[in-house]
Amino acid sequence: MKEGVVIKSTGSWFIVRTGDEALVPCRLKGKLRLDELKSTSPVAVGDRVSYELDTTTGEGVISDIHPRKNYIIRKATNLSKQTHILAANVDQAILLVTINYPITTSIFIDRFLTSAEAYNIPVLLLFNKVDRYDARHLQQMSDLRAVYEQIGYQTLSLSAKTQEDLEEIKALLKDKTTLITGHSGVGKSTLINRLEPGLNLKTKAISPSHHTGTHTTTFAEMHPFSFGGYVIDTPGIRGFGLIMIEKEELYHFFREIFALSHQCQFHNCSHLHEPGCSVKKAVEEGEVALSRYNSYISILLNKDEKYR
Numbered sequence: 001m002k003e004g005v006v007i008k009s010t011g012s013w014f015i016v017r018t019g020d021e022a023l024v025p026c027r028l029k030g031k032l033r034l035d036e037l038k039s040t041s042p043v044a045v046g047d048r049v050s051y052e053l054d055t056t057t058g059e060g061v062i063s064d065i066h067p068r069k070n071y072i073i074r075k076a077t078n079l080s081k082q083t084h085i086l087a088a089n090v091d092q093a094i095l096l097v098t099i100n101y102p103i104t105t106s107i108f109i110d111r112f113l114t115s116a117e118a119y120n121i122p123v124l125l126l127f128n129k130v131d132r133y134d135a136r137h138l139q140q141m142s143d144l145r146a147v148y149e150q151i152g153y154q155t156l157s158l159s160a161k162t163q164e165d166l167e168e169i170k171a172l173l174k175d176k177t178t179l180i181t182g183h184s185g186v187g188k189s190t191l192i193n194r195l196e197p198g199l200n201l202k203t204k205a206i207s208p209s210h211h212t213g214t215h216t217t218t219f220a221e222m223h224p225f226s227f228g229g230y231v232i233d234t235p236g237i238r239g240f241g242l243i244m245i246e247k248e249e250l251y252h253f254f255r256e257i258f259a260l261s262h263q264c265q266f267h268n269c270s271h272l273h274e275p276g277c278s279v280k281k282a283v284e285e286g287e288v289a290l291s292r293y294n295s296y297i298s299i300l301l302n303k304d305e306k307y308r
């Protein structure tokens with residue numbers, strides 16, 4: 001029996017990378033396929049697996065998935081009840097944000113942070129395209145960075161296109177498995193190519209016709225860094241549905257709101273309109289960012305369906 005890490009999945013075929021860096025095409029053993037009926041594919045990139053190698057064909061059959069440290073799931077399609085495991089065993093995530101070209105909204109950021117908080121995955125917020133910003137954009141960026149730094153998220157700004165020195169980012173990625181995400185066109189492929197020039201991921205100018213088909217299931221892909229570690233690219237994924245989170249629990253994943261909630265008059269306070277709500281008081285006093293509170297309300301009241 002051999003072992004390796006799944007670095008690519010098409011749903012029925014998997015590429016497994018072994019300790020000696022060989023890439024083995026694998027299929028799933030029949031029994032594993034039937035097991036998790038609710039999932040469109042029981043194996044995801046980042047999974048550690050055992051497989052039997054057929055030495056005549058060079059192909060493997062995956063017989064066992066090792067226990068996962070964590071995993072990220074989303075709905076298989078917007079309409080489906082089936083889930084889709086996007087990635088497993090993720091150490092951290094990078095959310096690539098652009099103030100403009102394209103605009104990344106606060107609600108989009110907060111939705112992602114909420115998911116990551118629920119999965120217990122640390123997030124680094126990287127603000128890209130600083131070379132293109134005017135004074136007003138730069139001010140917006142530093143305001144936004146302050147909002148997230150204040151609640152304990154690490155932020156950095158960069159230009160994936162023009163910046164010479166990316167050592168600070170490399171050091172943060174080294175020997176870890178990092179999921180990278182962000183709107184289409186924020187520069188994910190550009191950044192990954194700069195970090196690992198041999199990969200040659202396709203980049204493209206932003207087009208008005210977005211690939212937002214509701215019936216296509218997107219698979220993530222994992223690329224090894226020559227300096228150690230992996231990056232998981234999530235092409236065309238617009239966001240992560242918060243499918244595991246009950247409304248009553250949502251505030252647990254807004255860390256600064258959660259921290260204040262213990263002081264609310266009612267232990268089951270939703271922080272909407274209850275008297276004696278310490279969260280609303282903190283928003284009024286400017287201690288909790290209004291944008292964060294608004295994101296909380298939007299998600300709670302389902303006002304941002306299109307960001308799913």
Ligand SMILES: Nc1nc2c(ncn2[C@@H]2O[C@H](COP(=O)(O)OP(=O)(O)OP(=O)(O)O)[C@@H](O)[C@H]2O)c(=O)[nH]1
Nearest residue numbers: 129159160161184185186187188189190203204205
């Ligand atoms: N000016 C400037 N342009 C950038 C920067 N980073 C990326 N771009 C450009 O933005 C466009 C989109 O970049 P991509 O790397 O394809 O974006 P992506 O996030 O991979 O997009 P998807 O693959 O659709 O998810 C390309 O034209 C890049 O050259 C940057 O730091 N500054």
Ligand SMILES: [Zn+2]
Nearest residue numbers: 264269271277
């Ligand atoms: Zn409250």
